[in-house]
Amino acid sequence: MKRQPLTSKLLVLGVDGMDPKITKKYLAEGKLPNLQKFIDRGAAREDLVLLGAIPTITPPCWTTLATGAYPGTHGITCYWRQSPESLDAVVYNMDSRNCTAEQIWNITTEAGMKTLVWHWPGSSWPPTSQSPNLSVVDGTQPGSVNMGVAQLDWEKVIVANADIKEVRYAPRVDKPAGVGCVISDLEDTLDNDVDDEMMELWWGDTARQGGEIRTYVMDDEDTEVVIGSKVAYDIVNSPLKDATGWANAPEGAKEFTILTSGGVMRRPALILKNEAGEYDRVAIYKNKKAEAPIAIIKKGEMVSNIIDDVTKKEVTKPACRSMKILELDPAGTQVRLWISNALDIANDMLWHPKTLFQEIVDNVGVVPPVSLIGGEDAELVREIFEPSWVQYNKWQADCMNYLIKEKGYEVVFSHLHNIDCAGHQLWHLAKTLPEWDYTDEKVYQGFIEKFYLQTDDYLGEFMHLLDEGWTILLVSDHGLIVGENVPPILGEYGGLNTKVMEELGYTVMKKDENGNSIREVDWEKTRAVQIRGNYIYINLKGRDKTGIVDPADKYALEEQIINDLYNYRDERSGRRVVGICLRNKDAVILGTHGPECGDIFFSIEEGHNRLHGDGISTSEGYHETSVSPIFVAAGPGIKAGFTTDRIIRQVDVAPSVSALLGLRFPAQCEGAPIYQIFTEEI
Structure with missing residues (x-):
């Protein structure tokens, strides 16, 4: 039996880790104006809660949202999959072929609706239908688009001053809190085995090769929270001296050296004076003979879309980076510069069809990198980590709006990972616990707020669609709690x-x-x-x-x-x-x-x-946080300004999409439409 559709265009805005409890706190303080407009025009529970599936961790919950089935039914039952060979090992899990339930986008494409699945982790890649109506972007890891396959070089901080005598490079330095970036015992930091193991295990494609991953969590230092808060980055120390041998160095310029590509590629750089005679910007060149710089970075600005060659495993490719000055003495005595990870600008491995990748590059821009460093270093969180996500969020919103407007997509399922990525680095520092008593919980509570404010800006990029006949669902997989205690070693999802x-x-x-x-x-x-x-x-x-x-x-x-x-x-x-x-x-x-x-x-x-994965959806924590996900709906087919008492479950989202679009339910669906919020009886 076919039903009449209540809407003809539908957008699911998924925000990983978005918690209704702390969202309500910021709404009450008037800090989320776009979300407030969305709620006023739509329907939700008074507490905005969506009852999450269990386990409350990313791949199972996003797969439940996509299928209307519980994890025991759809088979994606944790971040990793249990190894079939060993009780102490796990294997890669974010593969649609592991999913044993039908995804909702197969139904929309079957019905002839042009459908986009944008970076939906757990059950979207490889594409689950060969229909020409289906387009899929990534979904093989939760971080950001192309993070897993396009990484060519890691993040680094360059420190240059007159006291440093020679250029030195230290990869993956796990920088303790309060310690500066000048390395005096450089050899003690070097590790020939470091390469990209950490980066590729959690964010990259090493895990996708099919081998076992064996991680033993034996004490607090092995836990994901501790590891995640001390994300390592490369450090380069360089002399800072008067510029010599340049083809076109401005008067008064001082030079230093940047090392990239695992330390094998050199880029000369200049600090430059402004009209007042103060040093206020950095210019980076391919070599000293180059007439024009690769990039000019002004103090206080994060510059993106910097394209430069990067070498990895003896292969050189053009890559995109972002850069920002952390410190530049106006007198020219010292400079600290952050350089982002590098993303291969031509990697279309996880785009279907591949023509979609070039369409985005040509009309929106190359995929921007996001930072993964900060944690216990509040300066890096404030200056680098949080602003890099602001840039990425805008790029993603621009991509989706472009594809909707110019390419005619009628149904879009999307995922954004900014809040969750921040949570894994920062949330445990928002309460003063003995292990982190050197951090200020108020500072980190402020960082939590910043990520919600940037998410509100992201949601605002789509408000115009409500006036253009679109129905929009806001969902998350789980919330994130600020922990009350340092947990015992039980329930750590990584091993x-x-x-x-x-x-x-x-x-x-x-x-x-x-x-x-x-x-x-x-x-x-x-x-x-x-x-x-x-x-x-x-x-x-x-x-x-x-x-x-x-x-x-x-x-x-x-x-x-x-x-x-x-x-x-x-x-x-x-x-x-x-x-x-x-x-x-x-x-x-x-x-x-x-x-x-x-x-x-x-x-x-x-x-x-x-943070979330070891408990149930109703768990709550410090600073008005919870593990519950969020649900709000607005647009055609949804009652305006309506509050429901119904318990809304994640399994109810997929059948609600089906009912709104007048389509059949997913084959293994175990939920039911949220009919109480619909404008018409079904």
Whole structure:
């Protein structure tokens, strides 16, 4: 039975990590004017809450939004996928071929609607339909478009002054808080194995090669929050001296050297005076004989779309960078310059059809890089990390608006990652905890606000569509909490969590000569392991290569583990750590059952949560934050100025899209249309 459509054009604006609770706080303070207009013209719950799927982590939740199915049904059950070969390893997961439920965009394209899926992580790439009506951009990682495949060089800070005697390069320096960028013991920082491993594991294409990823989370230093807040960058130290040997250096200019491409490519640079005789800008050249600079960076401005050659693995390609002066002494005694990561400007690997890439480059511009550094360094967050996302947000909005206007897309599913990316670096610093007592929580609370303000600007770029007959849905996958405590080692989504399971006697690690645990499981003594965000696996004979537990004893062992987890108390807070703990067969009530989930599902109790992935959607945290995602709808087919009491679930979004467009529901859909907010009965 076909239904009459309530709208003919629909845009889903997905904002990763956007939390309705803190959104309400900023709305009440009048800081989100565009979102307020959107709410006034549309419908939502009073609290703006969307009840999220479980696990509350990016790929499962975006896939639930796209399919209307729970993770146990669609098969994307964490950030990573459990390795079929090893209990202590994970494999790449953001691949549409792993999804066992139908995506909503297959239905819109089937109906002849020109559809764009823009960077939707978890289940959009490779394209899920060969219909000429479907266009897909990336979706293989959550960061930013092309982040995973176009990276050629990493971010760096260049420091030049007269006291530095020679040009030196240090890759991936994990800069402690309060330490300057002049490296005196450079050799101590060098690591021949550093290359791009960290960058490509989390953001790049190394993980997509299909091999196992084995990460042991044994103490706080192994956790994603700690690692994410100390993102490394390259440091270059250079002498700063009077310019000599230049074809056309202005009078009074001083020169320094920039090293890129892993330190193998040199770019000479000048600091230049203004009319008042003060140094206020930097000019970067390909070589000293060049008549014109590659870029001129004025103090206080972030300059993007700087195209320069970059060499990686002996291959040289043109790449796009952004740059900003962090410090430039007006007297010309010192300069600090940030240079972004470099993105290959011709990489169209994750664009379908590939002609779409060139269309965007020609009419909007090359893909801009975003910064991934900042964390505990408030200066870098303020001057680099946050402003780089402002630039990226504008580029993405311009791309989508261009494609809607000029290419006639009728349905658009989009994802933006700015708030979530900030959360993984910054949110834990918005409460003064013992491990980070050298940071100011008020400063980091201010950074949270800045990312919401820039998101409001992004939403404002699409408000005109409401006047042009478009229906717009604002959704997120989850919110982000500011943690109340430093959590115990349990529920960390990046790998094998050993500490609590070791204390309880289920996981046994091999020991060194001093009796300390090493990063290797003693499988002959290990009965169960906790891996990924929410799963425990029994080391079962006949199923697992390392199995020691008789299948006849599995049920009783599960009961024992569940009891012990409920009884476990955090040594720092004295409080219970585990909130919900269920066998796989019982976890069907949460949608976390089936072959891609563990033998036991558990969640972390509120108060001990990390940012989001280890708890449930209703968890709340410090500074009026929560794990809940957001939902607002406006435009044709949606009641204006309407508030509903209905509990809206992520599984309800896809069938609501179908109902609004008058189309069939996804084949495995388990949700229902949010009919209470529609202008017509269905």
